[in-house]
Amino acid sequence: MLRRITSLMKRNGFNSLDEYFLKLKTDKTLLDQFINYFTINVSEFYRNQTQWKILEEEIIPKLIKVKKEPLKIWSSACSTGEEPYSVVMLLTKFYNLNNIKVLATDIDLGAIEKAKIGIYDEKALKNLPKEFIHRYFEKIGNAYKISDQIKRAVEFRKLDLLKDPFPKGMDLILCRNVLIYFTNEAKDLLYKKFYDCLSEEGIFFVGSTEQILIPEKYGFKSVRTFFYKKIT
Numbered sequence: 250m251l252r253r254i255t256s257l258m259k260r261n262g263f264n265s266l267d268e269y270f271l272k273l274k275t276d277k278t279l280l281d282q283f284i285n286y287f288t289i290n291v292s293e294f295y296r297n298q299t300q301w302k303i304l305e306e307e308i309i310p311k312l313i314k315v316k317k318e319p320l321k322i323w324s325s326a327c328s329t330g331e332e333p334y335s336v337v338m339l340l341t342k343f344y345n346l347n348n349i350k351v352l353a354t355d356i357d358l359g360a361i362e363k364a365k366i367g368i369y370d371e372k373a374l375k376n377l378p379k380e381f382i383h384r385y386f387e388k389i390g391n392a393y394k395i396s397d398q399i400k401r402a403v404e405f406r407k408l409d410l411l412k413d414p415f416p417k418g419m420d421l422i423l424c425r426n427v428l429i430y431f432t433n434e435a436k437d438l439l440y441k442k443f444y445d446c447l448s449e450e451g452i453f454f455v456g457s458t459e460q461i462l463i464p465e466k467y468g469f470k471s472v473r474t475f476f477y478k479k480i481t
């Protein structure tokens with residue numbers, strides 16, 4: 250991290266971190282560049298396929314059984330949209346598309362803008378079931394454009410996990426491939442915030458390198474690897 254910050258600092262002509270930090274506080278363009286440099290937006294549809302199978306075959310059917318109303322779903326570091334759009338497509342197996350709503354947030358407005366445009370290269374779709382590609386994408390040259398009906402099911406918002414209040418009563422929270430960038434103190438705080446905004450039966454879904462070491466410490470128990478719920 251230090252190496253990366255120092256390199257960016259030098260690239261902008263600063264010689265000390267103090268000097269660079271002071272300028273970041275007042276120069277919005279420089280701050281945006283800093284944020285873009287550190288928010289790694291790599292994503293893909295159905296990232297870690299096996300877990301999406303578990304989501305489809307076990308997690309969602311159980312949630313639907315216990316919750317009568319539509320599920321409240323939040324993709325909390327949505328990047329360029331692959332994750333929330335994957336959830337919407339998966340949910341079409343259970344609900345009519347008009348009744349699906351997924352909240353998607355990220356700190357990076359640039360990523361959110363790309364998500365709203367919804368154009369992806371073939372690589373991003375490699376794990377997505379073919380039926381979804383045929384049904385919900387239009388091929389434009391080498392790129393794939395997601396359909397407006399899928400887009401309409403996602404509400405994008407800017408949200409900084411470390412600073413902003415969380416939405417309440419979520420039945421499924423996806424927080425994947427972002428906590429790896431945070432300190433242990435930040436993770437501690439975030440697990441508590443996620444616990445508080447999860448509904449009683451809700452599921453907290455993390456990335457493949459982000460298993461919670463002692464979930465009980467935060468009031469969670471593991472229902473499947475990478476899926477947690479509240480201890481009741």
Ligand SMILES: C[S@@+](CC[C@H](N)C(=O)[O-])C[C@H]1O[C@@H](n2cnc3c(N)ncnc32)[C@H](O)[C@@H]1O
Binds near residue numbers: 293327354
């Ligand atoms: C590697 S992407 C993960 C995308 C998706 N969840 C996935 O697993 O494919 C990490 C995302 O976390 C976002 N991010 C980093 N820090 C954040 C913060 N403090 N609050 C919200 N989002 C953050 C970045 O902007 C980036 O889009």
